[in-house]
Amino acid sequence: MRTQQPLARPILIYAVYGVVFAILQVTVLPELDFLKVRPDLTLILSILTGYLFGRIDGLFLGLAAGFLRDMLAGRTLGLGMLLLMYAALAAHYLLRDFFRRKTWMGLVQIFLVTLLYELALVLMSWFFPMLPDQVPSFGQLMARMATTMPLQGLANVAFGVPILLLLRYKGPYDPRVLDEDLDDGSTGEGKWRLI
Amino acid sequence: MPRNSRSPIYFIILVTISLIVLVIASSFPGSIINQLSSPFSVILEPIQKSVLNVTDLVRTGSAAVFEGAQIRRENEALQLENATLRNQVTQLEEAGRQYEELKSALQLKDKYDRYEIIGGRLMTREIGDWFDVFRIDIGISDGLSVGETESFAVVDAQSRLVGRILSTDATSAKILPVIHEGFSVSGKIDSVNGDLLRVRGDYDLKDQGLCMVDQIPMTASIHVGDILVTSGLGGIFPSGIEIGEIIEIRESLSVQNRQAVLRPSVDMQNVSVVFVMKGQ
Numbered sequence: 001m002r003t004q005q006p007l008a009r010p011i012l013i014y015a016v017y018g019v020v021f022a023i024l025q026v027t028v029l030p031e032l033d034f035l036k037v038r039p040d041l042t043l044i045l046s047i048l049t050g051y052l053f054g055r056i057d058g059l060f061l062g063l064a065a066g067f068l069r070d071m072l073a074g075r076t077l078g079l080g081m082l083l084l085m086y087a088a089l090a091a092h093y094l095l096r097d098f099f100r101r102k103t104w105m106g107l108v109q110i111f112l113v114t115l116l117y118e119l120a121l122v123l124m125s126w127f128f129p130m131l132p133d134q135v136p137s138f139g140q141l142m143a144r145m146a147t148t149m150p151l152q153g154l155a156n157v158a159f160g161v162p163i164l165l166l167l168r169y170k171g172p173y174d175p176r177v178l179d180e181d182l183d184d185g186s187t188g189e190g191k192w193r194l195i
Numbered sequence: 196m197p198r199n200s201r202s203p204i205y206f207i208i209l210v211t212i213s214l215i216v217l218v219i220a221s222s223f224p225g226s227i228i229n230q231l232s233s234p235f236s237v238i239l240e241p242i243q244k245s246v247l248n249v250t251d252l253v254r255t256g257s258a259a260v261f262e263g264a265q266i267r268r269e270n271e272a273l274q275l276e277n278a279t280l281r282n283q284v285t286q287l288e289e290a291g292r293q294y295e296e297l298k299s300a301l302q303l304k305d306k307y308d309r310y311e312i313i314g315g316r317l318m319t320r321e322i323g324d325w326f327d328v329f330r331i332d333i334g335i336s337d338g339l340s341v342g343e344t345e346s347f348a349v350v351d352a353q354s355r356l357v358g359r360i361l362s363t364d365a366t367s368a369k370i371l372p373v374i375h376e377g378f379s380v381s382g383k384i385d386s387v388n389g390d391l392l393r394v395r396g397d398y399d400l401k402d403q404g405l406c407m408v409d410q411i412p413m414t415a416s417i418h419v420g421d422i423l424v425t426s427g428l429g430g431i432f433p434s435g436i437e438i439g440e441i442i443e444i445r446e447s448l449s450v451q452n453r454q455a456v457l458r459p460s461v462d463m464q465n466v467s468v469v470f471v472m473k474g475q
Binding site for chain 1: 203207210211214215216217218221222228229231232235236239242243246247250254318319320321322323324325326327328329330361369371375376377379395396397398399402464
């Protein structure tokens with residue numbers, strides 16, 4: 001049986017990445033005028049964590065990143081936590097057998113989960129309109145999403161490349177362990193279950 | 196084994212229900228739940244300010260490098276203008292003193308005298324749909340506390356409407372911007388006996404930085420180029436704050452349902468310092 005890695009490293013790395021990405025997203029990215037579509041860094045981080053390191057890591061990272069998102073730019077507390085938690089879980093379960101956690105398939109996963117995320121926002125806007133007398137039609141919301149989604153998805157995939165490399169090689173777990181076996185208990189799932 | 200594989204599902208269901216309750220509880224205006232973020236705001240504020248300062252430095256530095264010659268020319272022109280303005284300031288200071296004396300004597304009431312103006316720096320901007328409010332570095336510790344029926348107008352340095360305060364925690368406040376689909380304000384055409392109408396955010400227009408004008412009275416005379424200001428109805432926004440300019444009239448089948456498109460006067464992308472108008 002392999003010796004378990006200490007927990008401090010993943011917690012510290014997730015905390016640093018979560019805070020840095022959340023702050024960059026709301027301070028630096030809006031200043032980059034040449035970016036017509038802003039990548040969603042905390043969403044990308046949650047998706048890749050769920051995909052690469054399993055549901056438990058994804059779940060907690062999604063909750064933490066979602067809290068920062070709610071705190072920094074959300075209308076309410078809890079919504080970002082809910083969405084990013086499910087984004088991470090979707091990334092873990094979606095096409096699991098097909099992708100087999102191959103690193104570069106994480107980029108495909110980013111696009112797919114971004115699509116689901118945008119769809120969830122459309123449904124929420126439809127069910128919970130902000131002004132009671134102004135209820136947008138579902139068709140109107142879907143048309144808007146169809147216009148913005150492809151670019152948003154591609155922007156997330158493009159910014160997902162460096163984040164993927166960061167998590168893979170400077171991430172919470174030793175890359176050698178990841179190369180050997182992802183499901184043997186050395187990373188996310190097994191580690192948290194042990195605790 | 197079955198017990199192990201089921202327990203995460205129960206946990207996820209429990210977390211989901213808890214978060215839904217949290218969302219509902221924190222969506223009420225003035226909810227104390229929103230203050231849960233206070234400790235984190237206190238911790239994150241210095242980091243955010245450092246990042247903002249670095250961003251400003253980089254922007255200023257790159258501008259200095261790329262626009263050096265232009266800056267030098269502008270500097271010379273500004274020095275000349277500065278000398279002229281200094282002379283004017285001296286004259287205006289004297290005129291100001293005379294005005295204050297006159298004002299006291301005649302007991303003139305400045306229209307914003309009832310409001311305390313609190314300045315704040317924009318800390319964060321929107322991420323996307325549903326995460327689209329701004330955050331500023333003043334909060335409950337500065338006397339801002341939003342209630343169920345109480346909020347505050349937010350304007351820029353030129354007294355143009357930016358939005359209203361949505362929620363506050365110990366050291367920060369969230370602003371619902373004027374282009375947001377949840378924003379609504381009673382406005383009027385900036386003229387003598389200008390007609391009342393409603394200015395609100397719109398799903399489709401907000402991406403272009405525009406607002407919708409509706410509830411236009413049948414008898415109202417509204418034209419492209421008209422400036423709209425707040426009417427003062429509703430109690431949150433003082434009257435006379437500039438909202439924006441009409442850029443398009445949308446005539447529908449009936450005159451009752453006329454709509455117009457408004458371009459807000461405030462430059463949302465470049466505003467960095469805002470002022471909260473707190474009623475006294």
